[in-house]
Amino acid sequence: MRISAIFVFVAVLILANSAFAASQKRGGWLYEKYCISCHGQDGSGTPYGKELFFPVKDLRPNYLLTSDEIGFMIRYGLFERELLGKGETLTDRDIDDLTAYIRTFRYIPNIKAGRRLYLRLCSICHGRDGTGDKNFVTPNLKESMISDIEMTRIIRRGRHDTAMINKRRRIYNTEIADMVNYILSIREKQS
Template sequence: MSEKQIDDVTGVETTGHEWDGIKELDNPMPRWWLYAYYATIVWAIAYTIAYPAWPLINGATTGVLEWSSRGDFWKENTRIQGERQETLTAIKEKSVQEIMADPQLNQFAVAGGAAAFRVNCVQCHGSGAQGAPGYPNLNDDDWLWGGSIDEILQTIRHGVRAKDDDDTRISEMPAYGDILEPQQIREVAAYVTSLTSTPHDAKLIPAGQQIFAENCAACHGENAKGSKEFGAPDLTDAIWLYGSSEADIAKQVRKPQHGVMPAWEVRLGDTTVKQLAIYVHSLGGGE
């Protein structure tokens, strides 16, 4: 048995470890530290008894309190869902006008519609509903099928040219490339351009106006203001889905593009569709 080594300066026994002439003193742990250490051991034992702790093959020990953060979450979620269900039932049973007249229901519907919009609509209309080429801006006052709350609801419910809905919005502009001569298309494009801008050749306008009256006025109106009944756009407001240049207009006359929007009621249900309509109407556009 080796002889104890005592440090000459402090009089404290050393551990026997030495490095580069420096010896390690064998000082006892402070009592407060030991008590804290023992307390953590007691706390750990008590915790494993009270709460889920030890993993098992198909789960874990539940603890005598039978509490878990996951279980607490689902209890709270069930409570919230129950509260939401009352509001959702009210939205389902009421008309959009009645919902909008109730401040609490309207606030809930706008929030729910905004969430549904972010999931289902931003891909085409943009995160701010500002639209994109071929997809309308929902913030302005230019609505092909009308911007009242009922008209917006109808459009969202049944879509536009949706193949799986008999009540969908339908309008088809003929491909005038099969009807008019190339020169006539240039003339009518010049006339339509003149309604909002300056055409390339102003001499084409009179002939284009005549062609418009004979072929286009039936849907777009004699004043070219459009018709919500047919989903025909206003050609005098400088808001264009497929481009406003004379070449873009001629291209659309020659071989028009026709957008498609799904019938959302089948996919989302009546309650969500109502919330979507109220949210879109709340953006400030429409009527």
């Protein structure tokens, strides 16, 4: 009885795993067909993509975006950008497979570079140590409990009606990943 339960469990794991691998493989094929010319082999962007008036975004730090966010941008494109909505050409499955493939790209954040950027771009409102500034009504980033994904979303989109304006156009995705990891590193550890 127990052994067969373990067997079923292992079989399900293997099947789920191979379904995921197949999805990634198919995604890789679609990526080469539709995306590689701008986004490049490793997701960091081709010279062509980087020279666009609004350059490509680096897809390597994609762990800071949810699959829904990635899928949404592939489906609908981005307004006035070269990333055209592919909802007409691609099926739901294509979009899921492309997202699975994009998930294979990796970026290792650089906390030191993140600290330098933070001091340059954020400390004026958030304070050099991240504890906030009364004049700007900024929250204490050391005590903030929001996740890295949520933090990324706020940096990219801003917060409506506050001094936290969106910075998506001005900061590279790799720089956001560096800063987010710096902010996580200065958080007071909750025990």
